Amino acid sequence: MSALEEVRWDAAYNFAYLDEQTKRMIRRALLKAIAVPGYQVPFGGREMPLAYGWGTGGIQVTASVIGPDDTLKVIDQGADDTTNAVSIRRFFSRVAGVDTTEATEEADIIQTRHRIPEAPLREGQVLVYQVPQPEPLRQLEPRETETRKMHGYAEYGLMHVRLYEDIARYGHIATTYSYPVMVNGRYLMSPSPIPKFDNPKMQDNPAIQLFGAGREKRIYAIPPYASVKSLDFDDHPFEVQTWDEACALCGAQNSYLDEVVLDDRGGKMFVCSDTHFCADRRAEGHRGELGGDPAALAFARTAEEEGADR
């Protein structure tokens, strides 16, 4: 094994930072999580050299899964170059010496906060979600003893009532992210704060989806090809967000768009939140309506130059 011949990571720490006992404990929790899709397995989460709420759960999961030959991609808000994504990627370069990439298809492990990449995932890939609040019922019932009971007896009426109240008040379900899903027909699960646009990607995904909540000390999982249904009602079926606009840079009409404010007089453009997806499309020659605009391109370039600096 090449990793044994040359130490490529910070030798002051064990490979991937965590000690082996901690990894074993997390690995056991991960296997049980896979066996009971959507169920939150409590684990002895460790303090990480990163603040709680900033990805400590995802980092512990990634550290327990990753090997020296894996290639890692880290995204936050769909972008490889947001500061927290850069920071976590730097952490794993340092403590595990692994190769990193921005290309979704080249990655063995993708750690993400708030998005699922637009490009379809494949078998064998592992998608690790950072989860701030693993309990989908927490906003409705603050007590863990109560919510654990609800999961135990699959009593999810409270959530249905909450969604129906939205319909009564607004005419729609007014949840746009962290939209609750039912996994394998049994557990109500928080998909983490991804926009509901991404929810359908969880269903029957060929990749392994792992969720880590460090502060709340919970791990859960969705195995490949599993049933993941967004809650809805017969007369109010689940719908994802759509935009009237296309991506101003690459012209994509089927990706999640971020609104970029251009001035304080209502000027704005919409661009893909998945920066790699957008760059790939532009490399293939796709252009949006501002695709030739110097200011818009400068915006896209900032991201690419930062990538090249590494």
Place this chain on the structure above:
Amino acid sequence: MYVAVKGGERAILNSHELIAETRRGDTSVPEVSTWQISEQLGLAVDRVMAEGSLYDRDLAALAIKQAQGDLVEAIFLLRAYRTTLPRLAVSLPVDTAEMLVRRRVSAAYKDIPGGQVLGPTYDYTHRLLDFALAAEEGVGDPEAPVGETPLEEGMPHVADILDYEGLIEPEVPAEDADEPFDLTREPMSFPADRDQRLQNLARGDEGFVLALGYSTQRGFGGTHPFAGEIRMGEVSIEIVPEELGFAIDIGDVVVSECHMINQFEGSAERPPQFTRGYGLSFGHNERKVMAMALVDRALRAREFGEEARYPAEDEEFVLYHADNVEAAGFVSHLKLPHYVDFQAELGLIRKLRREFEERQQKDAAE
């Protein structure tokens, strides 16, 4: 443009340079050493060791220097370091009755065996700024007079004196007392036993525990406390190495301890007895252990068949929110970009407003 957030790696590195510069401050002022922090900001070091769950004055002082005096940040640094340390041995329980006392007071009795020992305390200093401390020539070599008679060795706890008369609930070790709950290795679980609660409070944020303890005094869960005893001093730490089979002393640590004596309980079967609240912490952290003892007693409501009505009596509320590393992390994570979800909310609110206006126009037309 949104370059600030897209700034990426260069911005992070520059930010690190900037905090190094800011931390150092005006370079014409001599740099503070960790020795100076350890010796002269000792109570800050004590708090960081207590909430950082690591007894190491030098590392705590380093953390305080690195965190530019931000104690919550220093506690975080110490915790993150602590998790990387191997677990070499588990010590025997410390015997605080054998403490080498530096300070020991009881509010429940006028005098107690072993005596009241005022020791170093700010309690009776008038809180007047002492401008002598700001003087350029410094404070010199202050020296306190040595007592005329040495303190007695081994001072019995005031609670034990009451226990002898049967006036306070006896302390009965839990069935699993050999293996206390360890929050650093297991996730929180409920209902929580007293070992889990006390560990949580000992690591908990001083301000949070103080406010909760205060709330019980003001009536949000009255516990009618008397400060049975507060003591501070050195206790020895002993371990039993497997190859030796007997206990050896591996060093001393300074701890603070508080026994609160609380309202009595009684029933048809049981004569009335005072109840206990307990606080223990690394270092000299008197305010913390007193507040901890108040909250400990409040959290024992279930044990005494009392209705848990107030925040300090609610174990899920107290235990889940006491840790300042968790709390600071989650509050500060709001600084991370959330623009994807915000975009989702923007889309929804615009749609809802459009529909609202359409309804208004329709109503007006009718």
Place this chain on the structure above:
Amino acid sequence: MSTSHDAALLKPGFTDAVFEAQAGFRALLDALAYAGRITTLEVSLDPPAPLDPATAAIALTLFDFDTKVWLDAPAAAGPVPAWIRFHCGSPIVSETHDAQFALVADARHLPGLGDFDIGEDRHPDRSSTLVIQVPALTGGSATRWTGPGINGSIEVAIAALPEGFWAQWDDNHALYPQGVDVLFVCGRQVIGLPRGVKVEV
């Protein structure tokens, strides 16, 4: 803990604990995630009899002083208990119901699945994981598996399982989300059968 004299007689563990455990775990994650597929544990391990290399690798990857381990009679008779105590530090338990992990060296000695820990309604993760060695992972009577981790359905033909095993599995599956999880092992190969999988004979 064994004395150094015993240790000298014991078979070694992993050559490189960090990387072999990582590789072992990834194979197990794949095996349980892609239920029914044969996954290979690439280990060069000299296991204590009667353990297969994959069984020994599972022990070294997942067991430690926090995991209670139950051994069937053939595994308990030989050097395996001492090997596990030395390399993993795991307590060996005599009651199937106490087992977090069970090593079954010979599937013919498999106790009823219902004798193991099925977890609790609020904590279904606290259930036993069974590692069952079989003479072959193919060539047995055909079964059709469906459920999470399986794209449609998959044909599996594990050899030499005791009679009535699949009826017991039906009962175990019916307990979902409680129930035990199984890893079938032969040589270096593993097939995962988590509790959520429905098996038709």
